[in-house]
Amino acid sequence: MSRVLTIARAVIRDAIRRKVVWVVVVFAALLSIVAPNLPSYGVGVVSAVYREITVALMFAASLVVTIALAATRIPVETERRTVFTVLARDVSRWHYVVGTWAGLCAVTGIAILAFGMAAIAVGALVYREVMWLLLAGALAVWLEMSVIAAATVMSSARFGVVTSAVFALAFAFAGHSVGGLVSGGGLPWFVPTLDVFDVVNPVAHGSGYGALYALGMIGSCAAMSGLLLLVACALFDGRDL
């Protein structure tokens, strides 16, 4: 386990110094700051619309960060052979895959939290309301990004950067569309869908979600990520470097 954490720490340290993470987060935060000044913004429920925009921005920004980091990490390390000095030690390939994913999740989490806190601060200044519900939105977005990171890592364990990035986008799209493809209502419980993390309505227009729902999201995230990482480890394990 300590090797997984060591690899995760290295991923965090490396990723946090990458400009792409902070450029995206700062850009999204700026959009969030200017959102209250948009011309069509006076429709009466301004703080709810602000929360909706903020969660959407949070999702878009973290999706860019997640894919940018997750699709590149393993292919680049393999191509540059930095992975050799790691795997030649007493480090299993699953340590490397899971450590990489854990590090990516932590970076995404830090970025989402930073953005969420900035958005709460803006909300407090503009609307005189501390919007703690945005943190509930941040948690859901983070859990979804963890699943998308696992899917991207799975693809990048075998394929290159472009393929993995396209796969990640397709996975995110399919994960939200699969429900709509089924006629006659909801999906059976065992069909995985990313819609479980879609909490825009309760966060923006309602009173958030309960602890049970949060636990359900965490469970879904763990199950989906676990399954994807299992495949990722198998793919990476059979690969010649």
Next chain:
Amino acid sequence: MIDASAVRASSSPEVAMPALLVEGARKSYGREAVGRADAVSDVSFDVQQGTVHGLLGPNGAGKTTTLKMLLGLVRPSAGRFEINGVPADARGARSNLGFLPEQPYFPTLLTAREALVFYGRLAGIDADRARGEAGILLERVGLEGREGTLLSRFSRGMLQRLGLAQALLGDPKVVVLDEPASGLDPVGQRDVRNLMLDMRAQGASILLSSHQLSEVEAVCDEVTILDRGRVAARGDIDDLLNVAGRTSVRARGAGELPEAVTHIAEDIAVDGGIVVFAIPDEQVRRVVDLLDDAGWHLEAIVPKRESLEDYFARLLKRPEHQDGGEPR
């Protein structure tokens, strides 16, 4: 996965196990239906404890693939790989092994110290010890004062030195070095050579893959030469390079060699007043007397030795090699 400690415990302590063992290694790419290609066909060698073993061969000979199979980076098609008597893929087998890949790269946004602490933690060293070792090793490879520099600012040679430092973290008993002098200036190459000799003096076993034949000749006790995925020759470097039955004579004198000597001598090379030539072993006493009578001064009489470069070139010109057999 097998546990290395259990295998070690069951091994007999009296048997001097090799530090590294590669037996019948084979790596094939592609499917049989579309034509299989062997990167490595049949490679076997071992590295004895406390020795430096050179792995030589032209490009494409299978050196790097063999090393990668040993280190678990490439899945072998066949073969046995052991580190200190333990299957190389067993848990813990590589815990006491350092590896320097050819032209190593590192995460560029880490500092030299962070990178070494990272690799130290992976080697099972705690953070404090890793920090301490990082400082010592950076000094040992000539990177003192660079602890806080981002690796993106390191030159090729500096990265090579850092690669050596990370390979030595945790004081490994077995070290695998793939082209360790690559990208280094002559002073750096000398430092690497001295480092390897120091490590051997401290009891470490080293597998050195290199194109720099002078480096191999200077530090290796044994060599294995690969060609087209097979072992072309292997053995003690002196046994391989010493020309059986021939003695090299180095003499200084005025004028020409005595005629009787010229008839016996071969490979005569003249440089100023110094003449170097080879003679059959049984003629040594006679030649010494002849030179002495002619007023020549003998500077050296040693077994004739071929340069590794010549040996290597001659060996690889041969159409077929016998595995492990004497090449000459």
